[in-house]
Amino acid sequence: MERAKEEAQKARQRTFLEWNGIGMAVFESGSKGGYAFKVTTGEFGATWFFKKPNPKDPWGIRVSSNSFFLAINGFEGARSKIYETMAALEITLLPTAESISRVDYAIDFLAPDFTLTPEHFVMHSNARRADHIEKIDMAVNGRSGRATSVTIGTMPGRQVIVYDKRAEIIAKKKVGWWEIWDAPRLEGGLPALERDAPEKCSIWRVELRAGKKHLKERSGVTTWTDLDDRFGDVVAATLDAIRYASPNADSNRSRWPDSALWTEVKHQTQDDLFEMHSTADPDLVRYVQKEAHDRLLAGQMAGLLTSRAALHGIDDAHLAEFAALIGEQMAQQIEDDPERFFQKLHKAADRFRLG
Template sequence: MELIYAGFDGLDVTFKGSIPLSAVDVLEAGKEVAQELKERQYVEIGDFKGHVGPTGLRDGGYSYIVDTGDLGFTWFISKSQRKENWGLRVSCKSATLAAFGFEQTVARMYGELEAIGATVLEESIGRVDFAMDWRVSGDFRIDPDRFSMHGTTTLGQSGDEWNQAWRGQRCTGFTIGKMPGRQICIYDKRLEVVKTQKAHWWSIWGIDRDELDRAEDQIWRLEIRAGKKHLKEHWGISRWADLRKALGDIFEDALVQVRYKSRPWEDNENVSRIEDDEFWLAAKDCITRDLSDWSSNATPGVIKQVMEDQQRQTITAQLVGLSANLAVLSGMDEDEISADLPSQIATLITQHVRGPKAKDFKRKMRKVTRRYEIIDSDGVVRGGRSDTRYGQCPDKVPEVVSGSPAGA
């Protein structure tokens, strides 16, 4: 059993405060275009750059949802100018926390608040998750019957909600608890990464997928989630200072209250006398260290590059699939496919890249620059005012919905 990653995997925060009216105007303009075109729109507000969606979030009264990139944040923003309202909420992405760590992620969060010109009076921590990924042998199995609560209480007697996921005869995941309380999740992370195509995790782990498969090893994640109710009612945590003081205690206590035993037990057996499984002991040892010290094996630039490479592979696969469709619908036989299909596709693309359709093609490319990542690993902004590689867009798709925090 080898620990290959440990770090924060989720962080949600709500802020009492507001953004300036000039920033609201920019977001509103972007949202209107997003509603018309039914896709997120790129916006710039000073140094704040993101994609605003066509809808808001009714729960909490947030008018705008803004995504600041795969290594950024998801912001929920109210248009209200009342600074006493809890008008700003942020959800940190797991890739952001893996790339930058806890403290730098928080610093970047406040950097984006400053960039948009927000006035922030106080914060309320809504959720914090910590995850540990373990490389284990191929015969590793999770047995739901070996979980117990602290003392002699069995899991079934504890009152906690618990759910299992199975694939054939094998348990692939187990969840104890319910948000916004506390949850402990154990699941097959390799299976989840492959299923959701999150290829950047191989770089974060520093593991070659083919090598892992040849060894017939698995990767399992133990994730501890502390929701707002648990943080506030059990730990008295609302502010950053409260959270930093108790971070280790929150997650360490979770692994004491819920335990994974080394073996099942008989009906009348004292559960507390059975040793914890080595998996649980190793996890508790990990938690006792300074959690803010944990970092991934990959730099932010490497993680972003993997994300972009994966997207290119997806698009390439789509092009091949569409080419096969074209060949079938054109009634081509095997010889014609080999001789004519590549040239037909090249001619079709050339007609759009050059000649009278070139302007429309550049317009589509400009839209694409806004759809993907906003900032490259080298700091170049794509889709913003500085990006004129593909010319200007027609009025239907504004060049950039932009402004400044102060309205200047």
């Protein structure tokens, strides 16, 4: 990891490292808290943080699971894979050598008619709310803006976030979520979501977060066993303390009833919280993500090509001819300096090996 980190710093990009069959990308820097190394096992894996060995510090490793990793494997599957990775890296753990520092629990709802209204949240007076407003075209929607995310609370305490998940996956190119959402629909005989019709497939995520302070000081959650036994109570208490309500004529907001959304959230969290996972084909989700990235790169190449054509004064009739010429020039550059391009190819290949 030390050598890979040095290489990453020289190259100013993550360096691929494989150890005992575990592939990882090593970042240029570590992380706060004394973690000298930060690595990722990919978009469908986890982010790992390692300290240099120190007998006086028993907490040498931190791991954070990525959302695709959890969605596809489920909680138990993700936890098992984390331990499999540590075993492959020859990391020996003592019994109850874990400390749970944060848990995020999310549920996605197909809610085309839902409008997020910050004023409809009812919470304790000591809870803080952060509103994120997305400005949109008034001509299209008839108003100057809409709330796309409301965050209540601060970490490392507890937080409740309601946000437009459809907008987020489009903005961040996380198109694999379409396959995850479609899988149970197709199994149940329902049609796939109409991805290009936001008025029909608006997806809202309700996310509950419990940080280290809240887990340990308020709920006594430290180990996996504690989490299994008490997380349901943590979620129930959070949903009672912070609610999305349905306003009525009562001037006392605390007496407003739960909205239909909050009632459904409470219903969905009554059962075993750790059993849910996606039935989507993991290989298909990976393929969709890869294809999306390929389309992005292709679009960037086309944009650069047309920009160069404009710079050289190429007209419409000769654009295709110019594109062929650029291709020949690129091929010649590779033949003139193959070693340089082979190195670039290998570095790029390393970046995609974890997909």
